[in-house]
Amino acid sequence: MARRISIAEEDLVSLLKGKDQKGFNILYNNYSGALFGVINKIVQSNDDANDLLQDTFLKIWRNIDNYDPSKGSIFTWMMNISRNLAIDKVRSADFRDSSQNISMEENVVYQVDNEYQIVQDIDSIGLKKVVDNLKPEYKQLIELVYYKGYTQAEVSEEFGIPLGTVKTRIKAAVGSLRAMLSGLWLLINLLF
Amino acid sequence: MNIQEYIASGILESYVLGLANEKETAEVEQMAEQWPEIKAEIRQIENALESYAFANAQTPPAHLQNQIWEKISAESNEATTKVIDFDNGNVVDLTEQQISRTNGFFGAYLKIAASVALLTSVLANIYLGTRWKESKESLSLAINENIKLQKASKTEEGMMMPSEVNMLLSPETKMSKLVGQKGSENSTVILAWDTKTNKVYLVRPNLPVPPDGMQYQLWAIVNDKPMDAGVFDIKNDTQELKKVPTPKAFAVTLEKKGGSPVPTSAIKVMGI
Numbered sequence: 001m002a003r004r005i006s007i008a009e010e011d012l013v014s015l016l017k018g019k020d021q022k023g024f025n026i027l028y029n030n031y032s033g034a035l036f037g038v039i040n041k042i043v044q045s046n047d048d049a050n051d052l053l054q055d056t057f058l059k060i061w062r063n064i065d066n067y068d069p070s071k072g073s074i075f076t077w078m079m080n081i082s083r084n085l086a087i088d089k090v091r092s093a094d095f096r097d098s099s100q101n102i103s104m105e106e107n108v109v110y111q112v113d114n115e116y117q118i119v120q121d122i123d124s125i126g127l128k129k130v131v132d133n134l135k136p137e138y139k140q141l142i143e144l145v146y147y148k149g150y151t152q153a154e155v156s157e158e159f160g161i162p163l164g165t166v167k168t169r170i171k172a173a174v175g176s177l178r179a180m181l182s183g184l185w186l187l188i189n190l191l192f
Numbered sequence: 193m194n195i196q197e198y199i200a201s202g203i204l205e206s207y208v209l210g211l212a213n214e215k216e217t218a219e220v221e222q223m224a225e226q227w228p229e230i231k232a233e234i235r236q237i238e239n240a241l242e243s244y245a246f247a248n249a250q251t252p253p254a255h256l257q258n259q260i261w262e263k264i265s266a267e268s269n270e271a272t273t274k275v276i277d278f279d280n281g282n283v284v285d286l287t288e289q290q291i292s293r294t295n296g297f298f299g300a301y302l303k304i305a306a307s308v309a310l311l312t313s314v315l316a317n318i319y320l321g322t323r324w325k326e327s328k329e330s331l332s333l334a335i336n337e338n339i340k341l342q343k344a345s346k347t348e349e350g351m352m353m354p355s356e357v358n359m360l361l362s363p364e365t366k367m368s369k370l371v372g373q374k375g376s377e378n379s380t381v382i383l384a385w386d387t388k389t390n391k392v393y394l395v396r397p398n399l400p401v402p403p404d405g406m407q408y409q410l411w412a413i414v415n416d417k418p419m420d421a422g423v424f425d426i427k428n429d430t431q432e433l434k435k436v437p438t439p440k441a442f443a444v445t446l447e448k449k450g451g452s453p454v455p456t457s458a459i460k461v462m463g464i
Contacts, residue, residue: 019268021261021265024261024264025257028257028260028261032251032252032256032257033246033249033250033251033252034242034245034246034248034249035245036249036250036251036252037245037248037249037250038245038248040250041248049252050252050253050256053252053256053260054256054259054260054263057260057264058260058263058264058267061264062267070221070224070225071221072208072234072238073235073238073239073242075238075242075245076208076238076241076242079242079245080210128247128248129440130247130464131243131244131247131248132247142241142244145209145211146209146241146244146245149210151211152206152211167201167202167203167205167206168202170202170205170206170209170211171200171202171205174205174237174240174241177240177241177243177244178236178237178240181239181240181243
């Protein structure tokens with residue numbers, strides 16, 4: 001799969017463990033966009049998202065020794081950190097009290113302030129097109145679970161499907177995403 | 193347990209998505225250790241979800257990178273401020289315990305030295321902080337990049353011109369990074385595609401120098417077919433290549449000098 005990383009994950013992790021600024025720069029350049037996208041989807045407020053991105057990187061920096069590569073990729077680990085921080089924020093009292101915030105359940109498309117001009121992240125020209133082809137219900141399912149941390153019971157309620165079907169449905173959504181992505185690579189490899 | 197059935201059950205997706213309970217998580221981790229197929233399957237699920245997150249990436253405001261780094265350095269400075277004992281030149285371990293244990297004139301001296309060191313570090317941070325905020329956000333990025341490049345090459349060659357930096361930071365520009373394929377794992381190419389003019393720019397190629405009579409050629413995948421996007425040389429500078437309609441992906445092959453109408457060799461780097 002195409003990634004922004006021109007560095008092996010192990011090398012990045014050892015740079016981070018050595019508290020090397022180069023490690024931070026690579027980490028930030030490679031992952032800040034994706035993590036910021038996740039955070040924005042959850043909190044839908046620029047100021048909060050900026051703070052949360054900062055908290056995410058501080059937490060990654062402090063806790064890199066706890067990352068265990070045998071249990072998953074570095075992105076999954078970082079994604080969980082940013083997601084949990086963002087979900088905690090959304091569930092916190094001060095966030096709920098603020099009337100400007102849009103309810104998480106409304107699931108509206110996040111519109112970005114003009115103040116922050118959003119440029120598309122590296123690598124994502126074609127990737128976005130591929131992912132946009134995903135069935136809307138699959139997309140919604142992945143976002144609820146992957147981004148917003150919905151449990152299987154909450155998914156069951158949201159979609160009105162039995163709890164037992166949730167797992168199958170999630171597998172189908174991830175499978176469909178995988179098929180699309182590998183389809184693109186297959187196409188490129190066939191052409192050359 | 194039947195591995196295929198286990199994979200088909202959907203438990204691995206639940207695991208990666210953080211939906212699995214404690215018992216299931218322990219089970220998946222144990223299975224992954226035991227069966228390479230399961231480990232590989234988990235990795236593929238992670239890759240797909242990671243791609244999803246990257247497809248929905250949003251670039252954070254430019255000033256955040258410096259701001260976060262300053263926070264991190266301030267935090268680690270706090271932990272590692274060193275005070276040198278002027279009598280013997282040794283580094284004094286400045287833990288609270290030791291300060292309270294040190295008494296008399298020498299203790300006071302140490303405390304002053306520690307305060308001076310801390311104050312200097314705080315002042316330096318404030319000074320740096322103000323300077324960064326004063327400079328334009330886009331410039332800070334450019335400066336960073338230039339410093340990095342200068343350090344790498346120790347000459348002015350490869351320095352980014354302000355116009356170049358502006359083009360790269362423009363919201364109309366989409367960036368793409370092509371990564372090395374089999375046999376050229378360490379190669380990368382950074383591309384910029386101007387959505388207004390449809391022109392492709394090769395920002396920096398990191399590829400081996402081609403043999404005599406050969407040149408690298410960029411292909412844009414448009415309507416599921418490779419389209420010639422121009423040939424390029426290996427130099428540390430931005431090169432303007434051809435105009436192409438919205439591409440699905442890019443790839444680079446090695447062709448005879450001047451380029452070929454269709455790709456004839458294996459892909460060196462590709463990306464979307």
